[in-house]
Amino acid sequence: MGRRKAVWGARVILALFVFSGSAAAQETQAPPPDQPTQVSDRAVNVSQPDFTLVSLPTTLRMPRNKWYFRVTHRFTRPLGEGNFDDLLADFFGFDSAAIVGLELRYGIWDGVQIGIHRTSNRTIQFFGQGNVLRQGDGFPLGIDAVATAEGLDNFSENYGAAFGAIVSRELNRRGAVYVEPIFVVNAAELAREPLPLDDHTFMIGLGARVRLWSTGWYVVGEWAPRVAGYDPGTDHGSLAIEGRAGGHSFQINFSTSFATTYGQLARGGFGGSDDWYIGFNITRKFF
Secondary structure, eight states: OOOHHHHHHHHHHHHHHHHHHHHHHHTTTSOOOOGGGOOOOOSSHHHHHSBSSSSSSSOOOOOTTOOEEEEEEEESTTTTSSOHHHHHGGGGGGOOOOEEEEEEEEEEEEEEEEEEETTTTTTTEEEEEEEEOBBBTOOOOOOOOOOOEEEEEHEEEEEEEEEEEEEEEOOTTTEEEEEEEEEEHHHHHHHHHHSSSSOEEEEEEEEEEETTSSSEEEEEEEEEOEEEEOOSBBBBEEEEEEEETTTTTEEEEEEEEEEHHHHHHHOOOOOOOOOOEEEEEHHHHHH
């Protein structure tokens, strides 16, 4: 099963980069003024307007000494539970309980950021992310390195960590695609489960953000298949519609899990592949 996932993951990766290469080639005659190496990190990057897709990170650079705040909200009622009248009575899931996450990021240097993310089930994740290579000047990709430390009950028990890379390809002013190999240490321990033979998880995050014409609206998608190790439940996947206004961004998303940390992504969804949940993200850049 893991080998089949790896094969399909490789096919998706290849298709994404073939598409990105053809889209970039069509616009080489007139490079846009906001190529990554031609503007300040404080300027709006319309191809990468935010530091996350839905739950997976992007390679958007954080300016030095600047702040960013994010609220994640995941309602816990499966949208497919009961009939349509039941869903309508629950106001499309908005009446259900929710898992809320609060996140704060800070730029310690240009392109290097640290942060903390806490969810209402008392999971805390500390993280650091740094730009390794920036797309532009003949280099076709952006590459970041990311590392996290995660713990349950306000970081007092069941510890884990994650290490990975974020590889992006901006499609000029049309959006960006992403491939993110991530290794999660102690994934089963973070799920509060008896340790199986494979406690760790290797997953490959795949994602895209596509700009709708020349507007501040985007369609966002991501998928995080576990290709080796601990992989209960169903793989995390999300689809979203997102609007940007100045330094603010608001996103309505539909996901197969409540995951907003790497340990939660490794755990996957609690129901079957037909269980989807509504949620939203609200973000604010302080620059």
